[in-house]
Amino acid sequence: MAPIRVTEYNFEQRHQLRMVMISKAIKSIAFKKQQITKEFKKGDEVEVASQEYGFIGSYYKATIVSSTGLYHYRVNYNTLLTDDKSAPLEEVVTAAEVRPVPPDQHEIISENYFRLYDMVDVYANDGWWFGFISGKVGQEYYVYFPTTGDNIAYPSDVLRFHQEWSNAMQLINRSLYGNSSLAAKLIGTSILKGPNHRVIVFAEHPDISVNHDERSSTPAGRSNKPWMAVIHALKIIQAIISKAIKSIAFKKQQITREFRKGDEVEVASQEYGFIGSYYKATIVSSTGLYHYRVNYNTLLTDDESAPLEDVVTAAEVRPVPPDQREIMAENNFRLYDMVDVFANDGWWFGFISGKVGQEYYVYFPTTGDNIAYPSQVLRFHQEWSNGKWIFLPRQGRIFDLH
Structure with a gap:
């Protein structure tokens, strides 16, 4: 097997590349809705993720007043006031905007200082705002907010590590680049700190070598069983693509066009x-x-x-995406291609996970299904971005299925 080429970047290039990748990850997380995995009751303290333009990526503490029907709650904000500032603001929000209040972080923060590229929340303007550490000057940390484009310095006492409510657990997001331990460099690696504390490290695009067995005396990147390294690499690719698809699927479309009757x-x-x-x-x-x-x-x-x-x-x-007949005639589907499948009256977003005979297996990260389909119900997935259609990057010909 030919060696993997590694492109060298200077510090500034690497810094800018990482800023772009982490910004994209944060925007994806900020625009998605919370998982509905818990039913709240009157008096429960929660955080509400704002879905208003200009406030995406901010969270506000509130108290549940009542349930107002299917997947909706009336909440009373702790820090937001009515327009005349005479009383706390009360509002009806969807369940997908509500999550429990994250656990106290005093112990975690005292044991883990903030590092470059760590994903954090900053308490400002009556709420917590999601960003990442972009630098440090003196005792203040600069935080970059991808959803607003601001880069502002703050003291550490208004910062907390960002956490996501996922599968009924609070997960801490630390950037891959802010954690130097080798164990944290594996995609989706769980680092256990105590029986009830789970930290998950996510990576958007790791630029690291994979040592499949830290206990081996064989140098990193080499193995007397090359197929093990290949399988491990394929699993990592699948994990990366699954996470990318989930991020894209949960984000909202860019509002770049006004539609009219009949469109x-x-x-x-x-x-x-x-x-x-x-x-x-x-x-x-x-x-x-x-x-x-x-x-x-x-x-x-x-x-x-x-x-x-x-x-x-x-x-x-x-x-509606443009017709793909000419593109599909010239390009066969390949392993890990992102595709849409027409099934159950709609198009479903996944990626090619294999081929048996003339049928392609498609894995759907948002549902966990892996199903075979004939090519005529498949299309290459496209994203509507900045007023035009774009094809997402494909894998190399090493993954051809024909």
Whole structure:
């Protein structure tokens, strides 16, 4: 097997590359909705993730007042006031915007000082704002906020490590580049600190060597069983792609185009169990700021008597991707290609995980399914970005399936 080429970067180039990668990761996390894994009751203290433009990536402490129907709560904010500042602000929010208050971090922070590229929250303007450490001057840490573009210095006493509520656990996100231990350099590695404290280190794009067995006397990057290293590398690739797909699937569409009555579009589902699926629809009308009434082409009402009509946000709507027949005729699907599969009345986002005969296996990270399909129900996945369609990067020809 030919050796892997390593491109050398100077410090400034590496710094800028890491800033871009971590910024992309933070934007993906900030725009996704919370996992609905807990039912809250009156009096519970929570944090509400703002979904307002200009406030994405901020969290505000609140108290549950009541449940107001399916997946909605009325909350009373601890720090936000009404317009006349006469009383605490009360609001109805979706369950996907609510999470428990993260555990106290005094012990964690005292044992782990902040490092370059660590993902943190900063307490400012009545809430916690999500960013990462971009530098340090004296006793103050500079924090860069990808969702706003600000880079501001703060004392350590207004910082905390960023945590995500995932699978009913609070997970601490530390950037790969802020943690130098070899164990933390493996994708999705769990580092146990005490029986009830779990820290997960995530990496968007590791630029590291993989030593598959730290106990081996064989130097890192070499092995007397090359196939073990290959399998390990493929597992890492699969983990990276799965995480990328989840991040893309949970983010909202860029609002870069205004649609009109009669326009054909695709609507990205934000319902639990349907994340990562897209449904063709027609714009019926605009129903106010950043909202549209749509008529689905393939989804029907409960009694199946008529096409389903629904009001959706502009951030769930994108144009219909261009026809791919010419592209697909010239390009066969390859292992790890990101694709959409037409099934159950919509397009579902996943990646090629194998091929048996003439059918391709597609793995769906948002559901955990791995299913075989004929090529005619597949298309290359595209993202609507900055007003144009882009194909996501493909893997090299080493992964050809034909």
